[in-house]
Amino acid sequence: SIIIIMGTPVKDVQLPDNPAIKSLLLDKHASYVEAFEKNKDDYDYCMTEFLRISGIYWGLTAMDLMGQLHRMNKDEVLEFVQSCRHPSGGFSPAPNHDPHLLYTLSAVQILVLYDKLEILDVDSVVKFVTELQRPDGSFTGDKWGEVDTRFSFCAVATLALLNRLDAVNIDIIVKFILSCMNFDGGFGVTPGSESHAGQIYCCVGALAITGRLYEVKADQLGWWLCERQLPSGGLNGRPEKLPDVCYSWWVLASLSIIGRIHWIDK
């Protein structure tokens, strides 16, 4: 929708004057997450099998943040995570799918959440992750080879959670990430691709984890990130795009990491 601010069209949404919902319905959210995993015949449930373990991680984290983790079936979850383990050391999103960095991170995150890292063969996970690194410091998601800064994040986050950052050469990983820094201070998927809030989160996160946050141009990037806020209050992912609540996460988390979250109007 087009809103005119001072004579210029601004891409933004128009919020209703009198919204029906005025507070966060935490109980309903908790019930939704609890029910989703139980309703295995649900269309959306079927459609998302190829990312199931990540879906579980998101659900568990949400429940934990709401203090409702106890409502999820811990044993079932741990059994499921085990069933996703692959001989190569990586984890697949669900049984009978191939392993991938995305799902390996989710598996490790779930085990950390439940304080069950001991069930892992840490060396094999580390091997899976390190074998996906390319000579230029980038990571592919799996042995088939898609390079994306998301995978740099998944790799260092996985290793950090396992306390095994020693297994990789940090300098070259950082070198690749920095090669994805653009003229506006942001980061894209690969060198030269457009700055995007999601990729920025991955790059800034990876730099923070590896202790190289000082490489970020914090004021410039912070300004780019706070420019994502539109008159409606919502956040977009890149200039001249509509706001979406997922960007609230990518942008706010990135700003939080670089210590500038208050640059967004709460």
Add this chain to the structure above:
Amino acid sequence: LLYLIVMSEEEYNSEEYIYYSARPEWKDVQPLPQDDGPNPVVRIAYTEKFKDVYGYMRAVLRSGEKSQRVLDLTTDAIDCNPANYTVWHYRRQVLQAINADLNEEMIFIADVILSEPKNYQVWYHRQKLVEWTEDPAKELSLTAEVLEEDGKNYHSWQHRQWIVQRYGLWDGELDFTDEMIKKDLRNNSAWNQRYFIVSNTTGFTDDVIERELQYVIPLVRKAPNNESTWNYLHGVLKDKRLSEQPLVRTLCDYLYNQHVPSSHLLSTMVEIYEEEAEKGNNESLQSALELCHKLATKVDPIRQQYWEYTSRRLTIAYGAESKGSSEDKTNPDP
């Protein structure tokens, strides 16, 4: 069990679709159901086709069969769920195993891309096919077609960058960005592409910088509230001092005198004043602080905290007694 028969329009009308479980040529395969949950109270029938296809898909993933019939099965699986990475991945293995006609596959994937242009998997599939065939001939026109519908499609621009770089197809690309910018000068992706091309071809030499300034400045004047054009301008002058660019000073003076309430204009002026303050010009420091105040209170109040931080930073760095790096000394927290 209560059955709700909900048929999608497509299924109701299509009499050609036969469930895999009813096809004699698939009799030898035992479909694998999804992980069992508790007995459902209500079973929704429009997922029956999905469950049929995926039951066979799972069986085939387990058995590792790679054949023409499996290729066709993956086509149905993709149709049911085009985001399913595992199916695309397996399809590629099947294509290679049966030595399939990749030209046909290129046509197939082009169709899927055009109907699902925001899907990661379809673009990656296309990339793999181009790698296998080493034939980039149709990529520029495919990406252009997608960008015709959605000028900011991230995957399309990404694929285009990959093609241009891998196959050295730089000629004409600057013109393409010009076309896209003419269609929509607020298209941040098109500006990013322009930067990408210049960086990877001539680089930002003084001549090129002059040319790019002549290109972008009229467009800044045309839409002074547009972030992308200002960002590009700053990007072009990344290694230069703004205060030493007569074209930029003229631009700012012109727009400021027109009372254009653009936060990007004022922000640029703050940067120019800062460069002058760095050299000891106290009037410039005061002008910068005035603009920060104007931004924080009138022109860009949503980013009040940022403008107040900038004021503090400038004051600490260039105020009466102070010298040295501003970023080190200032806590950006309020």
